[in-house]
Amino acid sequence: MKIDWENFKQSNVARIFIAYAVVAFALMQVFDYLLPIIEAPLWVAQTLTLLLFLGFPISLLVGWVTQRPIVTAKSGSQSADSGYAHSLSRQKLILIGLGSSALFGFLGLILMPYLLDQASFGSRITTDENIAQQSSVRRAVRTELNLGATGSHGFFGIRTEVALSPDGTKLAYVEYSGAGGDIYIRDLLSLDSTRLLASTSNLLSGKVSFSEDGEWIVYLDDRRLNRVRVEGGAPQEVSPQAIFISGSEAAEDAFYFTNTTGGLDRLSLAQGGQVENLITGGDSYWWPHLLPGQTHLLMTSASDANSIGSTGTIELLDLMTLEREVLLESAFNARYVESGHIIFSRDASVWAVPFDLSVMQVAGDQVPVIQGVETDQRRGAAIYSVSKGGRLVYLRGTEVGSGAGGMALASISRDGSEVNQTDMDLGLYGNFSLSPDERQVALTIFENPLVSDIWLWDLNRNILGRRTFEGKASRPIWSADGQSIIYRVLAVEDDDNSGGIWSIRSNGTAQPVPIFLSDRVTWPHAISSDNELIFTMNTGTIYEAYKLSLTSNDASSPSAEVQATRLDLAPELTAFTAPILSPDSLWLAYGSQETGVPEVYVRPWPDIDSGKWQVSIGGGGLPYWNKNTDEILYQTPQGLRASVVYREGQADSGGRPGFLELDRPEMLAGPQVSQTENRLRAWVYRSSEDDFLAAVSPFIAEEESPAEEILATQTFLVVVEDWFDELRSLAPPE
Known part of the structure; x- marks a missing residue:
């Protein structure tokens, strides 16, 4: 059917369509600009826009209903009948009106996000909510x-x-x-x-x-x-x-x-x-x-x-x-x-x-x-x-x-006058062990209390090299020849053969091998000249010390049956016991709190029952032996270091000294080295340089004024x- 455009242009529907579209567009621009300025909520603009959409079909329907016949040159003169140009009943008109309004209302809801700048309303609302929230928080003095x-x-x-x-x-x-x-x-x-x-x-x-x-x-x-x-x-x-x-x-x-x-x-x-x-x-x-x-x-x-x-x-x-x-x-x-x-x-x-x-x-x-x-x-x-x-x-x-609160690796002169921090990253360092040639330090780096691995600190190049990767390794010591690292591994749940004491080549060229398998918390401490490993183990409520022959046991087989002999050093040992042998393997230094106060003691080795001497006075633990002189070093309860000079007594018929004569402890200057149970032995003594290698707080490693040093100790x-x-x-x- 051909549309008569001339008649349509003169109809009420055409006039209302054009007028309504122009007015509605203008009103929507006003809504979009003016309402955010007067801080009207978004729902006001949405409601007005929806009413404009609903009014559009209604206005067109009204114009069509009131349209009278149009007289043109072709149609001739209009009759005297004044009726409307349609013959629909009132019921049909109502249905058409409701249907078209519903359709245009639905169309308006769909197009709403594209017609209004909702961000301008949302940003103001968000800002108001933030202001309200901030004003509702009462900050105390x-x-x-x-x-x-x-x-x-x-x-x-x-x-x-x-x-x-x-x-x-x-x-x-x-x-x-x-x-x-x-x-x-x-x-x-x-x-x-x-x-x-x-x-x-x-x-x-x-x-x-x-x-x-x-x-x-x-x-x-x-x-x-x-x-x-x-x-x-x-x-x-x-x-x-x-x-x-x-x-x-x-x-x-x-x-x-x-x-x-x-x-x-x-x-x-x-x-x-x-x-x-x-x-x-x-x-x-x-x-x-x-x-x-x-x-x-x-x-x-x-x-x-x-x-x-x-x-x-x-x-x-x-x-x-x-x-x-x-x-x-x-x-x-x-x-x-x-x-x-x-x-x-x-x-x-x-x-x-x-x-x-x-x-x-x-x-x-x-x-x-x-x-x-x-x-x-x-x-x-x-x-x-x-x-x-x-x-x-x-x-x-x-x-x-x-994993928080990293420490700095540093060297500390014996008198404490020089603290030289390395340029390596801060970390949770602990369990220091110096290699026999004193060129490397085996240590533990902790990510958190449950994740740690063994690393080597190259003292000449000041770099770190990783040796284990499972996240369960800690507390390393060196073999006598410096070719291997012996360390503790925490057992994996439901696998008793995964924990205990293991060994790995110090150059990292071989896979780890087990030495002593256990689901208990173990800690290797020293290896004697007879190739016996001294370690401690937490038996559930207390620590106990043991020795284990590395020669008579097949350390390469996970199924090997190993026999460790208990060392009766004290009635109750702790994590601070840390037994360590003298360089000649004649004496064993260790910590004990048998008197109620942790102290350092020395016994002959391997006959530990033939003598006993107290080294520290007023508390101490974590002993070390000076390789060059007759000196025992240990840590005080305040995290400082102390020195005790000893002299060996007259040798018996077998050439073994019968006793030790000990001087009173001398306190050494230097920064405090704070250690947790996990990060014990966070320092080591280097005999060749007569200094200490330690993990210290970063502010200690840097030069400070006396006032800053005092403030750093205040709580x-x-x-x-x-x-x-x-x-x-x-x-x-x-």
Whole structure:
């Protein structure tokens, strides 16, 4: 059918089509420009645009309905009939109108994003939301509190431990000195009111906390639970039972703690100190914390007791039924605070999540609330404390015993006057062992507590070369000829033949071969002139020393049966025992804490029962022998180095000296070398150059002014007042 364009141009439909399109386009431009200026929300522009689309078919329909017959030159004169140019019923017109409106409305929704600049509305909304969110976060007042020179824990590397009293007016903290630490209390309402409350005997101590009533400070001393009154007095031993190095919870008449097998125990004072086991087997359970009402308890379960920060999970324990429920994954060291939150650690940050005590359920999102808190990833300790009123104190820092906080490789002159840092990358270096020709150092580089490998430091070229690649190797020593590296390998789960002591060629040209297969934690230390390997092994609760003939055992066969002989050096050994032979293999130096204080001792070798002499005084460990002179070097509890000159007594008929005569120790100058349990022996003595090769803090390796050196030893806490207001704004409940 041919369209009559002349008639169409004179019709109402054509006029309305053109007029509506022009007006609608103009209005949409106005909407797009004006509405964002007057801060109208996006839905206003969308609604107006949709109405324009809906009005278009309706206006066309009205124009068509009201159209009268058109008179043209061809059609002749118009009749006197004034009727409309269509004969449709009202019902059909309504249906046509509704259908066309629906069609154009749908078309408008599809084209909406292309017709409006929604970004201009969205950016303003986002900005408004950010402003509203920022204005809703209440930042609390922050100040600093100087604790002085607190040292660092020789085992875990943390600089102190802190605990606030329930009312927030008293602060307990630990200052590491000697073989253990001193526990101080400071009244925050007074100036210069610091008092010494108790001293611990060794490094297996600390973990301070206040009792629920604020009258006692609870702590560990040699893995035994103790308490001392805030006012002072003689400490009391709560229980003679040894426990794990973890936090404990002191209720009104009971204590909750981790036992030596990793289970959770409860000691009841009302029942005369009776100990009840709550959980045993499977994972290990750490950092118990009672919830208000004392019917439930928060705790950290970890599949690896040496890496709680990496394997921890927060669980809720019902103390009535002993049923457990997982609350938070990849988290550790949780506690409930009066703001209505559970706060916990993840990496080196404190996180929070709202918690509903009425139903014992999480009631919101997990949010990081404090960044950069010193944290021991191995044992799950985080250095902060919160009072019931909302005062927070924390130690700024990073992860200790993990992949963070790299050290610098450096040489240190004997008198400490020169510290020469290499230009190699910072890293977590430990377990130094000097090659027989003193040209290379075998060492361990840790990525985290569970991943480490053996590397060689070429002292002439100052470069590092990798020797193992499985991520399970650490604690290397050299064979007597310098051709092999003997080291420890951590066993892979469900494969007992993957761990123990292994050997690899020092030039990296051959595959590793096993020497002593074990799923226990082992550590090779020395090889005698008779080709006997001396090593220590953790038997579950203590370390024991052994010797193993490398000549009579087939080290190349994984199925070889090897027989190790136990060395009865002391009643209880530790990771600091580190036995090492003199250059002539006549004497064995080692560490022991049989007196309650770690000290260095020497015995004849191989007849270890024919004599014994104490080398160190006032604490010491990790001994070394000077190859050129009659001198024993060792590390002090403060991370410094000491020297003891010895003289051999008259030789017997077999040509062997009968005894040793020892001088008093001489303290050597130089920077402190902080070491964690993983990174023991982070320095070695080089006899040919009469210097030390060590992993030191980067700021120590650089030249510093005396003021900077003093400031570097100070420990500053951050104090946050009224922290709960800030916490509620950061982590509101759903």
